[in-house]
Each structure stands twice: as C-alpha cells, then as structure tokens.
C-alpha cells in the first residue's frame with residue numbers, strides 16, 4: 001500500500017479528478033495527536049529542515065506534549081537559543097516560558113553515538129582496541145553516511161527509551177533528501193564486512209563476479225582511503241573487522257530494525273523544500289520514494305516563500321502605474337514609482353514561486369502543501385521559532401492577507 005493510498009486523518013483526501021490546487025496539511029493536528037510519535041523532517045541541503053524541526057517541536061510543546069527534537073548541525077545561534085552550547089549527545093530541557101508541555105533538544109554527536117554502540121556491545125578491552133583504531137576513528141567521524149546512520153541509531157535509542165510523547169527528527173545536510181533513507185543501509189552493508197573482506201583478501205573473492213564486486217567496493221572505499229594515511233591502512237581495517245566480527249551480530253540487523261521504525265504507525269515524514277526548481281525536484285523524488293516504501297507523508301513544507309503584502313494590484317498594472325507616475329515631478333512621484341516597482345517585483349517573484357508549487361502539485365496532486373513565508377532575517381531564537389511555528393500550524397484560511405497557507409498567491413477564480 002502506498003502512502004497516498006493508505007488514507008489517514010492528517011492526509012488530505014484526494015478529490016475526484018485532478019485537483020487544481022494543493023490540499024492543505026494539518027500539521028497542528030498531526031503534532032498534537034497522541035498517536036503521532038515520530039516526525040521526520042527531510043529535504044535537500046539548506047532548505048530549512050533544522051529550523052522546521054525546531055519550530056514543530058516548539059509547537060508540539062505548546063500543544064502540551066513532552067517532545068524532544070533531535071537536531072543535526074544546527075546553526076550556532078539557533079543551538080544557543082535552544083540551550084545547546086556544547087555537544088553532549090543527550091537531550092536537555094529548553095526553558096520555554098508559558099508552554100504546557102515540555103521541549104527538550106539535543107544535537108547529534110555522531111562520533112559519540114558510534115562510540116557508545118561500540119562500548120555497549122563489546123568487552124571493555126575490545127572496545128578500547130576498536131576506539132583506538134585509526135580506521136575506526138576515520139569511519140566514525142568523517143565517512144559519508146555515518147551521520148545518517150547515527151541519526152537513525154539515535155532515533156532508535158530515543159524511541160526505545162519511551163520517555164517522549166513525540167520525537168521530531170532533523171536530517172543531515174545531504175545534497176539529496178534520499179540519502180537519509182539510503183545511507184544506513186549502504187553503511188551497514190559495508191560494516192557487515194563483505195566489502196572489507198573482499199578488499200583485505202581479494203584472493204578470497206576469486207572469479208569474475210568477485211572481481212566486479214571488489215571493484216565496486218574499491219570505488220566505494222576511495223573516500224576513506226583519501227583520508228587515512230600510510231600503509232598501515234589495510235592492517236587497521238583487518239584489525240577493525242576482526243574485532244567487529246566478534247562484537248555483535250551485524251550492523252545490518254540494527255539498521256533494518258531502525259528502518260522498520262520509520263514504517264511503523266505513528267511515524268510521519270514532512271518534506272521541506274524552498275520554492276526553487278532543484279529543491280522541489282528533490283522533494284518530488286523523495287515523495288515518490290516514500291510512497292514506494294509505504295512510508296507516510298504528512299505533506300510538503302514550502303519554506304521561505306515571498307507572498308506580497310497585497311495581491312490586489314498585479315505586477316503588470318503596478319509596472320504600468322509606475323511608468324505613468326514617473327512622468328510626474330519631484331520626489332513624491334519618484335517615491336510612489338519606486339514603491340510600485342518594488343510591489344511589481346514582489347508579485348513577479350510570488351508568481352514564479354506559485355508556478356513552481358503548481359508544477360509540484362500537478363505531479364503530486366495528493367500531497368498537501370503548507371507555505372511558510374521567509375522571515376526578514378535568520379530564524380535563530382525562540383521568538384523566530386514561534387513565528388515559524390505559527391506559520392506551520394496556524395489555521396489554513398484565517399490569514400492576514402486572506403490567502404490560504406497552501407499558497408503564495410490566491411487561487412484564480414473560475
């Protein structure tokens with residue numbers, strides 16, 4: 001069953017035929033629902049995943065829930081305002097005056113998370129050998145995919161603790177939103193040792209199939225090789241693999257178990273994109289993937305939109321009016337012409353953003369959209385998060401400009 005077909009209160013119903021406009025997303029209801037236990041914010045790099053996660057967590061705490069947000073590499077000022085001065089890899093309570101629930105926040109420390117797994121699953125002596133191994137140190141701190149893997153691992157730990165009503169998960173700053181879903185599997189296959197064994201003992205692989213496999217492994221490996229110096233490398237890898245082999249029964253099962261968590265009822269994905277072609281293309285791939293995996297999508301957050309203050313004057317009419325005002329004399333005329341041109345530019349930008357959103361809706365008519373206007377500056381304090389939380393969870397229709405929050409510009413009549 002695909003996400004779109006499974007049907008749920010939070011997901012907008014698909015109208016008969018092809019709807020012209022994106023349906024709304026009720027994020028307020030989603031995060032307040034006691035059955036919602038995990039919300040994962042995904043999207044391509046820099047679109048606002050971390051900010052959206054923090055704002056949704058704040059809104060959930062305001063709705064009375066005990067919530068933890070797992071942030072990944074938050075901007076320093078945002079981290080500070082959440083009380084995350086240093087990495088300690090455990091949730092800390094954020095002091096938010098006037099909320100009914102509780103907001104806790106943490107910043108993922110991927111190396112610490114990895115170290116903790118090693119320590120928890122081996123004897124102290126063996127753990128010491130592994131932790132001191134240079135290959136392990138590279139793998140645990142800079143391997144592409146480690147962050148995604150460890151984010152899932154941490155999510156699994158938080159969920160297992162069962163201390164939280166809701167866990168909001170930010171995802172790593174990868175180019176593609178899909179990396180979050182793909183990397184743990186890739187990583188666990190790698191850690192299972194198949195690739196490593198082929199590399200350290202190519203003779204064992206034998207035959208053409210083995211050769212093909214080994215060269216794929218070598219490619220995969222090249223990133224690490226570039227980072228680890230000296231001829232010690234293969235010996236380090238061998239030592240690491242044999243220590244790992246006896247340590248515990250395979251990373252693959254672990255990754256699979258956490259991956260399954262993402263499919264359980266109570267987990268929802270929120271895809272974040274900015275109104276730009278690349279970000280929306282990535283969001284589109286991600287939506288298809290979730291659907292194929294049967295993972296539930298709450299909707300698309302279209303972040304940093306530029307709705308005009310008023311939509312009663314079109315860009316063209318504002319331009320024409322500016323031309324005619326220009327004919328007048330003096331500073332007031334220039335001022336009015338300037339204001340009209342600013343409005344025309346803003347309308348043009350909003351039209352472009354709406355066109356891009358409409359294109360997304362044509363491809364995914366069932367996916368609800370919540371447009372979040374760009375704030376004047378960065379969102380780096382609780383006040384900024386509150387404004388964003390209101391944009392994410394406020395009523396869909398009751399907006400100052402009258403434009404529903406599914407859109408940048410009002411829908412055309414007729």
Ligand SMILES: Nc1ncnc2c1ncn2[C@@H]1O[C@H](COP(=O)(O)OP(=O)(O)OP(=O)(O)O)[C@@H](O)[C@H]1O
Pocket residue numbers: 043044045046047048049050051052072073074075171172173174303304372373374375376377378379380388
């Ligand atoms: N609605 C908004 N209005 C204004 N600024 C915003 C908005 N949303 C996010 N930002 C700003 O955009 C920048 C990027 O946001 P954020 O760090 O949340 O993105 P991200 O998707 O987590 O990035 P990365 O992929 O690097 O992790 C931040 O400086 C943030 O303050």
Ligand SMILES: [Mg+2]
Pocket residue numbers: 049050051072073074170171172173
């Ligand atoms: Mg981020």
